[in-house]
Structures are given as C-alpha cells and as structure tokens.
Amino acid sequence: MRYLPLTPDDRAEMLSAIGVKSVDDLFVDVPAAARRTGVVDLPLHAGELEVERELSALAARNRTAGSAPFFCGAGAYRHHVPASVDHIIQRSEFLTSYTPYQPEIAQGTLQVLFEFQTQVAALTGLEVANASLYDGSTGAAEAVMMANRITRKGKAVLSGGLHPHYVRSIETLAHAAGVATDTLAAAVDAEAAVIDAIDADTACVVVQTPNVFGTVTDVTAIAEAAHAAGALLIVVTTEAVSYGLLKSPGEMGADIAVAEGQSIGNGLNFGGPYVGLFACREKYMRQIPGRLCGETVDAEGRRGFVLTLSTREQHIRRDKATSNICTNSGLCALAFTIHMSLLGEQGLRRLAALNHDRARKLKAALTAVPGVEVLTERYFNEIAVRLPRDAAEVVETLAGNGVIAGVPYSRLAPTAGMDDVLLLAATELTSDADIALLQKALTKVIAQ
Amino acid sequence: MSMNSVGRPTRPEAPANDMPTATLTGGRGLLQDEPLIFELGGWDKSGVDLPEATGVDDALDGLLRHDPIGLPGLSEPETMRHYVRLSQKNHAIDLALYPLGSCTMKHNPRLNEKMARLPGFSDIHPLQPVSTVQGALGLMDQLAHWLKTLTGMPAVALSPKAGAHGELCGLLAIRAAHEANGQGHRKTVLAPTSAHGTNPATAAFAGYTVKEIGQTDDGRVDLADLAAKLGPDVAAIMVTNPNTCGLFEREVIEIARLTHEAGAYFYCDGANFNAIVGRVRPGDLGVDAMHINLHKTFSTPHGGGGPGAGPVVLSEALAAYAPTPWVVHDGDSFKLVEHEVEEASAAFGRLTAFNGQMGMYVRALSYMLSHGADGLRQVAEDAVLNANYIKARLSDVMSPAFPDGPCMHEALFDDSWLEGTGVTTLDFAKAMIDEGFHPMTMYFPLVVHGAMLIEPTETESKYELDRFITALRALANAAKAGDVDRFKNAPTQAPLRRLDETLAARKPRLKWTPVSPAPLAAE
Numbered sequence: 001m002r003y004l005p006l007t008p009d010d011r012a013e014m015l016s017a018i019g020v021k022s023v024d025d026l027f028v029d030v031p032a033a034a035r036r037t038g039v040v041d042l043p044l045h046a047g048e049l050e051v052e053r054e055l056s057a058l059a060a061r062n063r064t065a066g067s068a069p070f071f072c073g074a075g076a077y078r079h080h081v082p083a084s085v086d087h088i089i090q091r092s093e094f095l096t097s098y099t100p101y102q103p104e105i106a107q108g109t110l111q112v113l114f115e116f117q118t119q120v121a122a123l124t125g126l127e128v129a130n131a132s133l134y135d136g137s138t139g140a141a142e143a144v145m146m147a148n149r150i151t152r153k154g155k156a157v158l159s160g161g162l163h164p165h166y167v168r169s170i171e172t173l174a175h176a177a178g179v180a181t182d183t184l185a186a187a188v189d190a191e192a193a194v195i196d197a198i199d200a201d202t203a204c205v206v207v208q209t210p211n212v213f214g215t216v217t218d219v220t221a222i223a224e225a226a227h228a229a230g231a232l233l234i235v236v237t238t239e240a241v242s243y244g245l246l247k248s249p250g251e252m253g254a255d256i257a258v259a260e261g262q263s264i265g266n267g268l269n270f271g272g273p274y275v276g277l278f279a280c281r282e283k284y285m286r287q288i289p290g291r292l293c294g295e296t297v298d299a300e301g302r303r304g305f306v307l308t309l310s311t312r313e314q315h316i317r318r319d320k321a322t323s324n325i326c327t328n329s330g331l332c333a334l335a336f337t338i339h340m341s342l343l344g345e346q347g348l349r350r351l352a353a354l355n356h357d358r359a360r361k362l363k364a365a366l367t368a369v370p371g372v373e374v375l376t377e378r379y380f381n382e383i384a385v386r387l388p389r390d391a392a393e394v395v396e397t398l399a400g401n402g403v404i405a406g407v408p409y410s411r412l413a414p415t416a417g418m419d420d421v422l423l424l425a426a427t428e429l430t431s432d433a434d435i436a437l438l439q440k441a442l443t444k445v446i447a448q
Numbered sequence: 449m450s451m452n453s454v455g456r457p458t459r460p461e462a463p464a465n466d467m468p469t470a471t472l473t474g475g476r477g478l479l480q481d482e483p484l485i486f487e488l489g490g491w492d493k494s495g496v497d498l499p500e501a502t503g504v505d506d507a508l509d510g511l512l513r514h515d516p517i518g519l520p521g522l523s524e525p526e527t528m529r530h531y532v533r534l535s536q537k538n539h540a541i542d543l544a545l546y547p548l549g550s551c552t553m554k555h556n557p558r559l560n561e562k563m564a565r566l567p568g569f570s571d572i573h574p575l576q577p578v579s580t581v582q583g584a585l586g587l588m589d590q591l592a593h594w595l596k597t598l599t600g601m602p603a604v605a606l607s608p609k610a611g612a613h614g615e616l617c618g619l620l621a622i623r624a625a626h627e628a629n630g631q632g633h634r635k636t637v638l639a640p641t642s643a644h645g646t647n648p649a650t651a652a653f654a655g656y657t658v659k660e661i662g663q664t665d666d667g668r669v670d671l672a673d674l675a676a677k678l679g680p681d682v683a684a685i686m687v688t689n690p691n692t693c694g695l696f697e698r699e700v701i702e703i704a705r706l707t708h709e710a711g712a713y714f715y716c717d718g719a720n721f722n723a724i725v726g727r728v729r730p731g732d733l734g735v736d737a738m739h740i741n742l743h744k745t746f747s748t749p750h751g752g753g754g755p756g757a758g759p760v761v762l763s764e765a766l767a768a769y770a771p772t773p774w775v776v777h778d779g780d781s782f783k784l785v786e787h788e789v790e791e792a793s794a795a796f797g798r799l800t801a802f803n804g805q806m807g808m809y810v811r812a813l814s815y816m817l818s819h820g821a822d823g824l825r826q827v828a829e830d831a832v833l834n835a836n837y838i839k840a841r842l843s844d845v846m847s848p849a850f851p852d853g854p855c856m857h858e859a860l861f862d863d864s865w866l867e868g869t870g871v872t873t874l875d876f877a878k879a880m881i882d883e884g885f886h887p888m889t890m891y892f893p894l895v896v897h898g899a900m901l902i903e904p905t906e907t908e909s910k911y912e913l914d915r916f917i918t919a920l921r922a923l924a925n926a927a928k929a930g931d932v933d934r935f936k937n938a939p940t941q942a943p944l945r946r947l948d949e950t951l952a953a954r955k956p957r958l959k960w961t962p963v964s965p966a967p968l969a970a971e
Contacts, residue, residue: 034733
C-alpha cells in the first residue's frame with residue numbers, strides 16, 4: 001500500500017490524540033446494518049509490476065491507430081502531437097493542481113486559460129470564448145440551452161449534416177429541459193435545408209461545417225435567415241484543424257461556435273478526455289456556460305488573472321444556474337494551447353493545408369476504385385463514399401486485412417438507411433503508402 | 449468541486465508593510481513576470497516543422513480563410529520556458545498539502561499516468577471496429593465490475609464526464625423511470641440546505657422544481673422536515689453522504705425507506721465516497737443512483753480544473769434506463785451497445801458523443817488494482833483518521849462546527865473563534881498561503897457561518913499533518929493576539945498579492961487584445 005504513508009505506530013498515536021480506541025470508533029455513525037467487517041470480494045492489493053502487467057495485457061488486445069493504415073474520423077482525429085506538449089502537461093504543477101480558486105497561487109493555470117480563450121476566440125472569429133467544456137458534443141447541447149435562454153423560444157433546428165452522436169446528446173439534454181428539437185434527415189450536403197425549417201418558434205439553428213460527411217459549407221445565408229427570424233446560429237466543428245484553412249464561423253455570421261478541440265494537442269483516447277471549445281458574440285457573455293478567466297490587477301497593480309463571472313454558475317446560483325457544467329477540461333485545454341503556441345499562425349495554416357492535401361490524395365485514390373462513389377464535393381480532410389456493399393461489413397473485412405478503413409455511417413445512425421456509406425478521414429499522418437494499401441485492399445474486397 | 453470563495457469578491461487593500469528593495473530590472477529572483485504568448489510570440493514563427501502543401505481543391509473556392517487569424521507562434525525552447533515558468537506560479541498536490549474540503553486532493557500516482565499513455569489505450573479511436581478494441585472494452589467492463597462491487601449496486605453508466613454530469617445522468621434515469629411507470633407528474637426534487645450547489649442546479653436543469661430540506665442542529669438531514677415534504681409530487685431526493693458538513697447521515701436507511709414509501713428515488717451525491725469505500729456499500733443503504741468522482745476517490749489528477757469523470761451506479765429499478773453506450777458480454781468477446789434500438793432498451797438517451805473518459809478509466813482502475821479490496825478499505829480508514837486528527841488537534845484554538853462525535857474525511861470549523869479579531873475566514877485562508885499551504889475550502893457549506901472545510905485525504909503523512917497543524921495553530925494564535933495586518937495583507941509571499949475579483953467581474957476582459965486599451969483602474 002505504497003500510497004498510504006501512515007504507519008501502525010502513527011495510527012495508534014493519532015487515535016490516542018483523538019481519544020478513541022480504534023478506527024471503528026470513528027465510523028460509529030454508520031448504521032450497524034450497513035457496516036461491513038471484511039473486505040469486499042475483489043482482488044487484494046498489487047505491486048506496481050503486477051498492475052503494469054495486467055493493464056499492459058489489456059492494452060495489447062487493442063489495435064492501435066498507429067499500427068495500421070488508419071482512416072477513422074467522424075468526430076475524433078489522429079494528429080501528430082509534439083513531444084513537448086505531453087511533457088509540459090505532465091509537470092506536477094499543472095497535472096496535480098485544482099481549479100484555480102485561489103488565484104494568487106494559481107496564476108499558471110489561469111494565464112494558460114486566458115491564452116486559451118484568446119486563441120479560441122481568434123480561431124472561431126468570435127469575441128468571447130470560455131475556458132473549455134467537457135467536449136464538443138456536450139458543448140453543442142449547452143449551446144442549444146443557451147440559445148433557448150437568450151431567445152426565450154422553444155425549438156432547436158438540427159441540420160442533417162450534424163454528427164448523429166451530437167444530435168443524440170443535444171436531444172437528450174433538450175428533452176430534459178423542455179426544449180423541442182427538429183432534426184432534419186441525414187444528407188451529405190444540405191446544411192442550407194435548415195432555412196426552410198426555421199419558424200417563429202425557432203430559438204436556434206445548429207449546423208456543422210465541415211459536417212459529418214466532410215462537406216464544407218458557407219453558412220452566411222443560413223445566418224441571415226436565422227437572424228431574420230430572431231433565431232441564433234450555432235456552428236459546430238468537430239475538426240478544429242480546419243480553422244486553419246477555412247472561413248471561421250464568426251466570419252460567416254455565427255452567434256455561437258462550438259468545436260471539439262481534441263484534434264489539437266490531444267490524443268484519441270477511445271473517446272475521452274477531450275476538450276470542448278465554446279465561443280460567442282460579446283453581447284451573450286453573461287449567458288455563456290462554464291468557466292471564464294478574466295484579467296485584473298493585484299494589490300500592487302500588477303496584472304493577474306482570476307476566474308470571473310461565476311455568479312452564472314451552478315455552484316453559486318443553485319437552482320438558478322444556467323448550465324450543467326461544474327468544471328472544465330483544464331489539462332486538455334493546456335495541451336491545446338501549448339500545441340497551438342508551437343504551431344502559431346503559420347504552423348496551423350500549413351498543418352491545415354497539409355491535411356487537405358492528404359484528403360485530396362485519398363479522394364483521388366477512392367475515385368479510382370471501381371464501384372466506389374465519392375459523395376463529398378467540398379471537403380477539408382474527410383469524405384463520404386458510397387460502396388456497392390454494406391459499409392460495416394467492408395470495414396470489418398478490411399480490419400481483418402490490417403486496414404482500419406474508416407467509420408460506417410450506420411455505426412453512428414443505424415436507422416438512417418445509409419448502410420452503404422463510409423466516412424474516411426486523412427490527416428498529416430496518412431502516408432501515400434497508407435492510401436495505396438487502402439485502395440488495393442478496398443478494390444479487392446469490393447470485387448469479391 | 450468546491451464552493452471555495454467563488455462569488456465572494458475580494459478587494460485588495462493597499463500594502464501596509466514595507467516593500468522589498470526594488471531590483472534594477474523589476475525582476476523578482478526566480479519569480480519572473482511572464483508575458484502572454486501574444487506578447488512573446490511572432491506571427492511568422494513556429495515551433496513545428498511541417499512540409500508545404502501542394503494545393504487546394506477548386507471546390508473550396510470562396511470558403512477559404514484569408515484574413516490573419518491572430519495566433520502567435522513560439523519556437524520549442526521558448527514554449528518550454530514559457531509554460532515551465534507559468535507552472536511555477538501554481539500550487540499543486542505534489543508540492544504540499546492541499547486541504548480543499550469537498551474537492552479531495554490526494555496523491556496522483558504516476559503509474560496511472562504511465563498506464564493511460566500506453567498506445568493501446570491512448571491511440572485507439574472511439575469508432576474503430578469493436579473487434580480491434582477488445583482490450584479497451586474489457587477494461588471498461590472490469591472498471592464497471594469494481595464500481596458495482598464497491599457500491600453494492602447492479603448497474604453502472606460510465607459515460608458522464610464529471611460529477612455534475614453524473615448527477616444529470618442519475619436524475620434523467622429517475623425521470624425516465626417515473627415516466628415509464630406513469631409517474632411523470634412527479635416534478636419536485638428535495639435537497640438539503642447544505643447540498644453541493646450542483647445538486648439543485650442539476651435538478652433544475654433536468655426540469656425539476658427544487659425544494660430544500662432543513663437540517664438538524666447536529667448537521668444532518670431533518671427527518672421530520674423530509675417526511676413533511678415527501679409527497680406524490682416528489683420525484684427524488686438528493687443527499688450527499690457523507691454530507692458536506694463532513695458527517696455521516698446516521699438515519700440514511702430511514703431516509704431511503706421514507707423516500708421509497710413516498711414513491712420517490714434516492715439520489716446520493718457520491719463526491720465523498722472516499723470516506724467509506726470498502727467499509728460501506730451505498731447499495732446497502734437504499735441508494736438508487738450515485739455518481740462517483742473518479743478523480744476524487746480513485747486519484748485521477750484534477751489537472752487545474754479537469755478533466756473529471758463521473759460514472760453513475762444504478763439500482764435495479766433504474767438500471768434499464770442507463771444512457772448509451774455500454775459494454776456487454778457477447779460470448780467470449782465484448783460488444784459496445786451504442787444505440788437504444790440495438791437492444792430495444794429503455795435508455796434515456798446519450799450524454800456525450802463517445803465512450804466517456806477512457807483515459808480516466810485506465811487511471812482509476814490502475815489505482816484500484818494497486819490498492820485492492822484491502823487497500824481501499826484502508827483508504828477510507830486513513831482518510832477519516834487524518835481528518836479526525838486535525839479536528840482534535842485544532843479544536844482548542846479554532847471552533848469545530850460540530851464538536852460532538854467523529855467527523856468523516858473532512859473537518860469543518862466555523863468562524864466563531866475569529867469573532868472580535870477583525871480577521872475573516874478569507875483573510876485567514878490567504879495567510880495560510882504565506883505559510884506554504886493551499887487554503888481549505890471557505891464559506892462552504894453555506895449552513896455554517898464563515899465555514900472552513902479541511903480535507904487532508906489518506907495520502908498525507910503524519911509529518912505533513914503535524915506541519916499543517918503547527919502552522920494553523922500559529923496563525924490562530926496570531927489572529928487572537930491582534931496581529932491583523934498579517935492577515936489583511938496576505939498573501940505577501942505568493943507570486944501575486946491579493947487579486948481584485950470585483951474589478952474582473954465588473955469590467956470583464958476575457959482575452960488579450962492587440963492594441964492595449966487604457967490601463968485597468970478600480971472604480
């Protein structure tokens with residue numbers, strides 16, 4: 001029990017200082033019926049070596065993304081993370097600190113959050129960003145709740161290009177809060193169809209670009225239509241690297257931008273922890289969910305940072321709180337900010353262009369496979385294709401051949417009637433050889 | 449989660465003590481002021497070498513970003529130095545005791561970090577074929593088994609991303625169960641006045657009206673008040689146990705019985721599970737749903753505010769309503785159920801895009817395996833022993849809020865002992881910083897005046913506890929001796945003096961702007 005510093009002598013001395021005979025006397029308030037005398041039915045303690053062995057054996061049963069030609073995207077992306085990022089986030093002072101409630105001794109975390117907020121505002125083209133949310137999907141759900149509070153209208157219109165898991169996350173929260181949702185049918189390139197669904201009761205319109213099929217959309221006209229109806233436009237992005245190449249949500253008229261920030265500085269981690277980016281127009285600052293870090297001065301007039309505007313938050317307002325957020329993804333936000341600092345403007349633009357470049361190669365290779373139809377016309381680093389066969393079966397067969405070929409759309413939305421649609425992403429890590437192997441394997445499987 | 453002083457703006461006082469002799473450059477030894485990256489970086493500088501791309505697809509015409517984004521770049525050495533310098537302005541559990549009550553700051557074993565970084569866990573995609581992630585699903589299954597066994601509950605939903613997210617998960621399951629049983633009219637949730645602020649906030653967010661239950665003089669739920677408020681409109685009660693006063697709810701079984709008799713469910717806030725793990729199973733108390741903050745009980749790092757993880761254990765009555773996704777056995781292998789339609793289940797929906805906090809699952813299981821059934825029981829005993837030791841050793845100089853009987857894993861004091869000294873709880877906390885300790889949680893729970901909630905956790909040695917006790921006794925004596933300036937000026941030994949939180953809220957400046965506006969000035 002290497003993590004427990006008390007010795008039997010310490011315990012005896014402390015019990016005597018407290019004035020009790022045994023530690024059981026400290027549990028007297030537990031009803032006798034619920035006191036357990038023995039240990040529960042689980043293995044006993046294990047040394048470091050044993051634990052490493054057991055967990056390594058589990059890890060070894062997974063096929064890592066780096067061990068095969070790999071094309072999965074659909075909301076989580078595999079990018080190269082510079083070595084210094086993981087080194088810095090493992091420093092004790094960042095890793096083992098708490099929420100910066102005592103700003104005088106938490107300036108490290110606070111300044112990072114201020115830098116993060118500035119970066120996110122710049123990337124999204126909006127005025128104010130928060131200090132991160134759990135992930136993109138919970139951020140999207142919080143954005144819908146926020147739009148409902150601002151407009152005092154009762155309906156959210158969700159585009160058919162929105163990631164189906166995001167749709168479900170929004171619907172779940174909206175149902176609880178009594179907000180109606182109007183989810184349009186899945187479509188590769190139909191973000192603009194939301195315009196027809198806007199009515200007087202619409203609080204917000206949620207569109208995604210690049211969407212789950214990879215389609216990039218200029219949402220300016222949607223913003224105009226939403227605003228004309230007194231609704232807000234929420235733009236969701238699951239691939240934050242795309243900000244380096246494409247027009248920002250703010251530039252296109254978005255009121256709220258939500259993104260999954262995992263792409264920058266954070267690994268795949270089988271779905272989490274990730275980091276939600278959240279930005280909005282300045283006039284909605286006091287409605288923004290989650291933590292905010294603000295600049296101020298100390299008693300000697302020196303610049304410093306504090307958590308601020310927390311009177312919106314649930315730990316203060318109790319049943320008047322405006323969100324379900326009680327924390328942020330501090331460490332993942334730190335990883336994001338470090339990676340972004342290393343990239344800088346030029347690095348991000350180059351990385352984004354490189355991702356697009358790889359997707360161009362991927363698209364050309366897939367177009368050349370007989371029977372494969374590329375569905376996505378305007379793409380960043382991800383495309384959807386239609387196969388002559390069930391996509392899930394093809395993916396399973398290719399996995400057996402050593403290629404992780406992407407995400408069947410039916411995995412996300414089994415009832416959408418798009419069983420032959422496959423989503424594939426390429427990043428700077430996708431090599432020409434990977435693409436060639438995919439092309440060859442896919443050609444073979446389809447011909448069978 | 450903590451209520452630590454948030455929303456209690458502080459205004460810095462002018463420094464009364466002598467300023468140190470000024471240096472020639474404004475430097476302060478190793479504590480250098482650190483500019484923002486926006487002041488340090490270059491617009492054409494990068495710390496990453498990447499090849500140039502060859503071109504852009506014509507179809508993107510008109511969709512490209514042309515204007516500058518506004519992101520400075522730093523070379524790698526500049527990046528290292530910037531963030532290492534910033535790190536040195538943080539207090540952390542690896543530096544010293546971090547006695548935040550209700551937040552549970554314990555040692556974070558590095559083995560957990562090493563395991564979470566195994567490529568087999570960190571470099572797998574949430575949507576790659578399930579045949580290629582059997583180890584990950586096996587790990588989730590094993591974690592679920594530990595959580596169910598430790599709590600004595602039949603089911604668990606792993607995906608909630610934090611404690612409050614877990615509360616939401618539990619309440620949505622309760623709501624779905626009521627709706628399925630024709631009890632959809634139940635729209636009230638009862639919560640004690642001492643509840644974590646997240647409890648009423650979550651209940652309201654889930655569409656419920658919140659009613660408070662009073663508490664007794666000895667810091668427990670008032671059973672008579674509870675019985676009076678339970679009725680056909682009540683969907684659930686939310687009780688933290690051990691509660692936020694650091695006390696075990698002695699009548700918890702009776703609370704559960706009354707609740708169930710009234711047709712409502714018992715949600716337990718499991719934030720303080722580390723006080724009873726291995727000694728008490730919430731399932732034996734009549735709990736229907738309880739979230740477990742993996743970062744608190746099972747040592748995953750707080751990381752300056754997250755990520756957390758808040759799996760929720762569920763009773764038989766609620767198990768069917770757990771949100772997707774979950775893991776099931778499929779013969780010799782594991783299957784991931786991602787959609788309600790697959791199993792024709794009653795799942796209330798989905799809380800987040802993917803599988804929850806896998807990285808945290810690995811860390812938590814690593815901690816569980818290290819401690820084992822025997823070690824986890826010792827965890828609860830040492831956590832409780834340490835808190836009672838602090839309470840016993842400080843009771844003659846400070847005033848415990850509930851002097852009679854033992855506390856659980858945290859010791860709660862009020863500010864009556866500071867009466868007449870001119871020193872407030874906040875001042876006292878800031879003076880602790882100068883003595884080298886992170887302050888305890890202040891002004892929470894709200895039911896105790898000027899509350900000071902101290903949670904040492906089980907990973908503190910007697911040496912460190914004694915050091916802490918010595919410092920607090922010295923400060924208490926200084927306050928009583930009229931050494932008020934020490935407190936009003938504190939901290940003087942931190943990277944910054946007391947910060948003006950009022951100004952930050954009144955004139956919010958939430959990002960760096962290229963042209964520096966007029967200097968901030970207090971009104």
